[in-house]
Amino acid sequence: MSVEEFARLSGISPRAVRHRAASGALRARKVGGRWVIDAEPGRARRSAGRRLSAKSFDLLARYVDGERQDLDPDQRRRAKERLRIIREHGIAQVGRYAERPDLRIERFRASPEDVAELRSRSDLALTGISHPSAEVYGDVVDAYVSPAVRDELELFHLLIPADEGEANVVLRVQDPPPVVRTLHVIADLHDDPSSRSRTEAQRLLARVLERAE
Numbered sequence: 001m002s003v004e005e006f007a008r009l010s011g012i013s014p015r016a017v018r019h020r021a022a023s024g025a026l027r028a029r030k031v032g033g034r035w036v037i038d039a040e041p042g043r044a045r046r047s048a049g050r051r052l053s054a055k056s057f058d059l060l061a062r063y064v065d066g067e068r069q070d071l072d073p074d075q076r077r078r079a080k081e082r083l084r085i086i087r088e089h090g091i092a093q094v095g096r097y098a099e100r101p102d103l104r105i106e107r108f109r110a111s112p113e114d115v116a117e118l119r120s121r122s123d124l125a126l127t128g129i130s131h132p133s134a135e136v137y138g139d140v141v142d143a144y145v146s147p148a149v150r151d152e153l154e155l156f157h158l159l160i161p162a163d164e165g166e167a168n169v170v171l172r173v174q175d176p177p178p179v180v181r182t183l184h185v186i187a188d189l190h191d192d193p194s195s196r197s198r199t200e201a202q203r204l205l206a207r208v209l210e211r212a213e
Helices: 003-010 014-023 041-049 054-064 073-089 091-097 112-120 147-156 182-191 195-211
Strands: 028-031 034-037 104-109 141-145 169-173
Touching: 003 014, 003 034, 014 034, 054 073, 054 182, 073 091, 073 195, 091 182, 091 195, 112 141, 141 147, 147 169, 182 195
Parallel strands: 141 169
Antiparallel strands: 028 034, 104 169
16 A cells, blocks of 8 residues: 555554555555555554563664673664654653553552651662652652562551552562663653653653754
């Protein structure tokens, strides 16, 4: 089918279709100087919205921050394509990639004293609103933790499960926890319900896309 028809059925722009065809991301061929797309439109739409595993998201975050020397060629290729899709779809795509099925997010309420102690613990990897790079301030802890540390925190700091609007502790349970990079901070700010956090996520993403190849 033509580029225009494929774009209409897939919900993406003709320019994006041509780019994917030229890069080999879509099954396509040129006939008389024009692209003819042989791939199924639904597949392109699903690939743009596909969730990533925690490991794949961490690899993408490394690539975005320019830490590419330890990535193998296939990992670099996939990360480059995912970054291109983020450029095309913006913060919403970061949110889709960040819906990691092997990441568990739990919200709690804690006393101000416990919140202060939690922020100082070395076995928490601060992210989102709690990360130093985020210009959003509040008495909240947002952090990645291992399952074992999560259980210890709940007992030692008397964490009480809370709804999103009442929580001042957000634990992102991942085994092992990631090294928090800019993309983690952006995704976790975007996950926060406050407009300030989401605005900051947009600002950080714009800065990342300016410097990333």
